[in-house]
Amino acid sequence: MAEGGRRGFWEVMNNIDRRIIFLILAVCVTIPLIVSTGGEIKPTAPVIRAHASVESLSPGDYMMISIDFDATSAPELMPMLRAVLRQAFEKDVKIIMLGHIAIGLPLGHMALEQVAAEYDKEYGVDYVDLGYRPGYIAVMIAMGREIEDIFASDYQGTPLREMPVTADIHSYDDIDLLFGFEHGAVIDYWVRYTQARFDQRMTFGTTAVMAPDAYPYLQSGQIEGLVGGLKGAAEYETLIGQPGLGTRGMPAQQWAHLLVIGFIVLGNLGYYFTRKRGRGAA
Amino acid sequence: MKRTVPLLITFLTGFFLIVSFFVPHEPFGQLEQRLLVWFAIVSGFAMLLGVDSLFRAHLKRIVRAREGRWHSLALLLSLVVTLAVGIIGFARFGSPFHMQSPFMFVYTYGIIPLQATMFALLAFYIASASYRAFRARNTVATLLLVSAVIVMLGRVPIGAAISQFFPVAQEWIMDVPQLAAKRGIQIGAALGAVSMSLRILLGIERSYLS
Numbered sequence: 001m002a003e004g005g006r007r008g009f010w011e012v013m014n015n016i017d018r019r020i021i022f023l024i025l026a027v028c029v030t031i032p033l034i035v036s037t038g039g040e041i042k043p044t045a046p047v048i049r050a051h052a053s054v055e056s057l058s059p060g061d062y063m064m065i066s067i068d069f070d071a072t073s074a075p076e077l078m079p080m081l082r083a084v085l086r087q088a089f090e091k092d093v094k095i096i097m098l099g100h101i102a103i104g105l106p107l108g109h110m111a112l113e114q115v116a117a118e119y120d121k122e123y124g125v126d127y128v129d130l131g132y133r134p135g136y137i138a139v140m141i142a143m144g145r146e147i148e149d150i151f152a153s154d155y156q157g158t159p160l161r162e163m164p165v166t167a168d169i170h171s172y173d174d175i176d177l178l179f180g181f182e183h184g185a186v187i188d189y190w191v192r193y194t195q196a197r198f199d200q201r202m203t204f205g206t207t208a209v210m211a212p213d214a215y216p217y218l219q220s221g222q223i224e225g226l227v228g229g230l231k232g233a234a235e236y237e238t239l240i241g242q243p244g245l246g247t248r249g250m251p252a253q254q255w256a257h258l259l260v261i262g263f264i265v266l267g268n269l270g271y272y273f274t275r276k277r278g279r280g281a282a
Numbered sequence: 283m284k285r286t287v288p289l290l291i292t293f294l295t296g297f298f299l300i301v302s303f304f305v306p307h308e309p310f311g312q313l314e315q316r317l318l319v320w321f322a323i324v325s326g327f328a329m330l331l332g333v334d335s336l337f338r339a340h341l342k343r344i345v346r347a348r349e350g351r352w353h354s355l356a357l358l359l360s361l362v363v364t365l366a367v368g369i370i371g372f373a374r375f376g377s378p379f380h381m382q383s384p385f386m387f388v389y390t391y392g393i394i395p396l397q398a399t400m401f402a403l404l405a406f407y408i409a410s411a412s413y414r415a416f417r418a419r420n421t422v423a424t425l426l427l428v429s430a431v432i433v434m435l436g437r438v439p440i441g442a443a444i445s446q447f448f449p450v451a452q453e454w455i456m457d458v459p460q461l462a463a464k465r466g467i468q469i470g471a472a473l474g475a476v477s478m479s480l481r482i483l484l485g486i487e488r489s490y491l492s
Contacts, residue, residue: 039439071397135322
């Protein structure tokens with residue numbers, strides 16, 4: 001009887017309605033966002049290297065920021081974008097923003113305007129948004145010779161030569177660091193066509209699911225640092241000493257991970273016991 | 283003739299770009315730059331063709347009252363409204379991406395939440411799939427499962443709170459076995475891309491002509 005009861009229990013555990021799973025996940029993600037339950041965030045080597053690459057810039061140096069994501073990846077990439085912008089503006093680094101995902105570029109623009117206002121930076125003098133041009137690889141390679149050939153003006157139509165921030169900018173030779181925010185294969189294009197051909201210094205922030213794709217470039221030294229996912233964003237915020245949405249999101253991610261692990265264990269125990277019973281019956 | 287000329291154009295253009303990659307001096311450098319700018323322009327027109335194709339397909343579905351016509355109507359209305367507010371933003375502020383532009387209002391309160399919601403659904407499906415499909419059926423599946431658990435624990439603060447093993451093991455998994463597999467895949471994909479490019483340049487692969 002006891003054995004039969006146990007088997008019945010595992011059969012039930014092996015067939016939980018997915019709506020119950022959805023509900024538990026929703027609760028596990030929502031409550032930690034309201035009541036913070038996060039632990040200590042310890043920066044890892046790839047994020048420390050990414051932070052160091054921006055830290056190595058001097059006042060007046062140029063950092064090109066590429067927005068290669070859209071709203072689907074905003075919860076992971078926007079916190080790290082804001083953190084990188086804060087660090088750069090703190091150091092009086094000039095920002096040139098552009099992007100290869102048309103629908104995501106306004107996100108970058110919003111973050112740029114928000115952080116620039118925090119540091120009293122002036123558009124056209126301290127930073128500029130070049131906008132979007134189609135062509136991915138063609139755009140990247142052409143900028144190696146003359147940026148103006150591709151971006152004759154900024155997103156508002158102001159010619160590059162009429163703005164102090166871009167008056168003397170011609171190619172990657174004038175860009176001290178490229179920081180790309182990626183949720184897809186554009187990172188491969190940047191490394192293969194811009195780093196390999198023009199020896200451009202570059203660092204990337206990626207979604208957690210894309211980070212493994214960037215590890216070979218990190219190990220080979222083709223990219224200087226890597227900020228991966230919400231965890232990376234939280235680590236970066238820790239390094240600049242300004243906790244933001246990345247840090248606030250970590251408890252939710254933590255409980256979601258624990259829940260998924262719990263489901264994996266539960267599913268496997270149910271699988272083991274129901275299979276054992278099936279063999280016994282045979 | 284109909285096939286020979288496009289094949290010749292493909293071969294000469296490809297050959298020229300390969301040479302200019304290794305010889306950046308004149309006249310290759312300047313000509314390559316010209317071709318790259320043309321490519322960017324053609325890409326822009328390709329996007330217009332995409333919009334045209336999308337518009338026609340959904341308009342046809344609405345006119346012929348086929349199944350899903352209401353979804354098509356919602357799509358076309360959204361497309362027209364977004365385009366209209368973009369034009370208004372351009373006329374009033376010089377760019378639809380100006381922070382006070384009506385396009386940015388639609389973007390902030392329409393496009394962002396819709397895209398984020400669609401992607402957020404993935405978390406629910408992952409949770410459900412982890413419970414139903416992630417089973418230790420054999421040695422390889424068990425290895426994958428154990429690695430996944432270590433990485434998931436190692437990437438959140440509670441992993442380090444339980445044991446320092448998790449963040450260290452997580453970094454090792456990412457730095458060694460994961461990286462080795464990923465590099466192998468990348469080298470394989472690159473060799474495949476080189477092979478396919480050569481087939482196209484030499485006219486062996488012609489499916490793009492049909």
